[in-house]
Amino acid sequence: MIDLDRLCRAEWGHLLSSLIRAFGDFDIAEEALQEAFSAAVVAWSPVPPNNPLAWLYGTARHRAIDRIRQRARSQTLLAELAPFDERHLQSTDGDDAVPDERLRLIFTCCHPALAEEARVALTLRTLGGLTTEEIAHAFLVPASTMAQRLVRAKSKIREAAIPYAIPEAADLPERVSAVMAVLYLIFNEGYAAAQGKELLRQALSSEAIELTRLLRALLYARLGSVPAEVDSLLALMLLHDARRAARVAPDGDLVLLEEQDRARWDRAEIQEGCTLLRAVLERARPGTYALEAAIAAVHAESPSAEATDWAEIAGLYARLLELHPSPVVALNRAVAVAMADGCDAGLALIDQLEPALHGYHLWHAARADLLRRLKRRSEAIISYQRARALAHNASELRFLARRLAELGAPVS
């Protein structure tokens, strides 16, 4: 017996990409594929076909053609359908019958002409095979809102003629970056502070990792090589994901890196991430993803929090800051400097960032932490209280309350 749900999840993007290529229309392809999966529930019981993929593709293709015929203006529409590639309508057996057009699909879904949130939703729906409801749950919006978002995105693809194509060589670096940005956004949405929806969030991170692997494989098949930053992004995701089990306490609170049980880190992911990263560093100047992955790798390979090579991390943050000047990166560097060279040095750097970050709770929290270590208790309390006033996340609020209690400050 074939697990249809699993098959749907695994092959949705592949089948859909090929149907869109054949019929030139996202909606027709999606509806036809959905119908094919519904039909399989009955048709495959008790004996599934020899080649389930080809069966699904063939069935969806026929449904799509039916759908086009049903439309009132079927004649004109059929003529308008472009690119209607006859090649796709002939052979029916073997896996070759279902051409893999997912690379086109990735570039269309992550096209910079679409709103960022639409890119994320469309990528998860069409390539990841997540349902609209699942995506809505993960992003904490009503299903109707997410459905609207997808409808609008598909409408823009159609109306503005966003191409279903692999960009030309000259545009490729920029467009691959745009794809990576979407994948990293999906990963971070899954990795960000967890509350309640942990399972769904974990699914997002895993999905982002799988999609990054897919992007790598497709680019390799097409270009014969993979841009170093794609490998770096995969390494970065793996090295962060490796800490997943250790970063949330049984009560749902976030566990700080230095307090995590390193035995619970996923060694296989760490090893894969580090191997990828080493290969990148041998062949290219590190970009932002590589530097972020390198920072994660220093943590991952350190046997204990105390043994962390903070000077190395501070140096990596300094290089990251050169490539990507941002006050938040500067804050991370300041914290690393504090660990490497002492709290006074770190505090001086943090104080320089006040104009840019005085409204950011983590700036106050980082400052509070250094004041606490320097035994400047009353100043630390004030900073923790400011951080608490600006923070929203329940887990972070509990953490700050705990710190205040430890300092003997009243916690209202």
Place this chain on the structure above:
Amino acid sequence: MKYLLLIYDTEKRWEKGYEKLELAEYGAFGKEFATQILGGNALKPTSTATTVRVRDGKRITTDGPFAETKEQLGGYYLVEAADLDEALGIAAKIPGARYGSVEVRPLMIFA
């Protein structure tokens, strides 16, 4: 597909007339995409603009553009392109894109 490329820019840059070098760039741009450009014009500044609205059958005429914005519509091209990527490629080559912005809009086709 037909796209209208709307060029928005701070018109203060043009207060003292058009810069020769930039005009030459527009000339070169026109030559490069001669087969795809269906039309286009530069516009006189917004100080020459008049806005008309009709409400309850009554015509209301006011000075200037409808809303104050940082960048003003200063010109446009109508181009023929295979898809959005091609249109964006042409838009990016408009000299004004380096100073202001170019809005790329597909034309509505009524069947």
